[in-house]
Amino acid sequence: MRAGIKQLLPNPNVSADVIFVNADKLMDLVGTQSNNEFFLKLTEAPITISSQYVFVTLVNLSDYFNFITNENGEIIKHIFESNVRDYQGHTSVNKDIQESLENPSTEDFWWLNNGVTILASKASLTTGKEIGITDPEIVNGLQTSTEIYKYFCTAIERLNQEKRNILVRVIVPDSEESRDKIILATNSQTNIPKASLRATDSIHRQIEMYLRNRNLYYDRRKNYYKNQGKKVT
Incomplete structure (x- = not known):
């Protein structure tokens, strides 16, 4: 098979291999992102346990907005894929988050919010106030993230004026079992069906x-396709 492939290549000196x-494995390859190295700017140096690759830190809301958006200012959806639900719309919790953002008070934002949890395959300090994160998965905090995204998108000039922070936890699980436990635990504090x-x-x-390749939309994460504008029918 290797010899047959080499015959098909225009340059006979090019090596070929078969795996x-x-x-x-094919499913893993389909889901792999070509560029999944992210950098998160910090307000202060994080609390960290280097042997366990865990970071707890504060991040300015504008820097967090930049972390979850691409160069076109669009939210990066694939980093939220491991959330068990999509954005839930105008729930009482989301209205409270929106209220906190729209009406700054003497309390910092992170005093009033549980923050976000990010899982990664690799994470390390690139500087005293920046973490390099490979394959980030925001497993808890999608509602907060979406409200922050909407808050800045309605008035982009707010990015240069923002002084408040959000609490961020970055964790590199040592196994798939640990990863699943973290997702389960961080999503069990609110009323979510098992x-x-x-x-x-x-x-x-x-x-x-x-099903998606056949124009059928499996509602794996509640409200995901509703938020994409797909009709119930």
């Missing part, structure tokens, strides 16, 4: 992908 992959907590299982991702 066999199964269906699970079935929704399985939304990140690979089988449900595969069902969603299979």
Whole structure:
């Protein structure tokens, strides 16, 4: 097979190799992002336990906005894929977050909000006030993140005026089991049906992908396709 491939290449000096992959590996390759190295600016040096690759820190709201958006100012959706729910709209909790953002008080934002949890395959301090994060997954804090995104998008000049901070936890789990435990624990503090907590299982991702290619939308994460404008029918 290697010899046959080399015959098909225009340059006979180019080496060729063959690697066999199964269906699970193909699914992993489909879901892999080509550039997934992010940098998060910090307000202060983080609390960290280097042996466990855990960082707890404060991040200015404008820097967090920059972290979750691309060069076109659009929210980067794939870093929220491991959330068990999509944005829930005008719930009482989201209205409270919006109220806190729109009406600054003597309390910093992070005093009034539980913050966000980011899981990663790798994380390290690049400077005293910046963390390099590989394969970030924001597993808790999508509602807060979306409200922050909407807050700055309505008046982009706010980015240069913002003084408030958000609490951020960056964790590199040492196993898939640990990762699943963190997702479960950080999403169990609010009223979420137990079935929704399985939304990140690979089988449900595969069902969603299979059906989406056939113009059917599997509601793996509650409200995801509703927020994309897909009709119930």
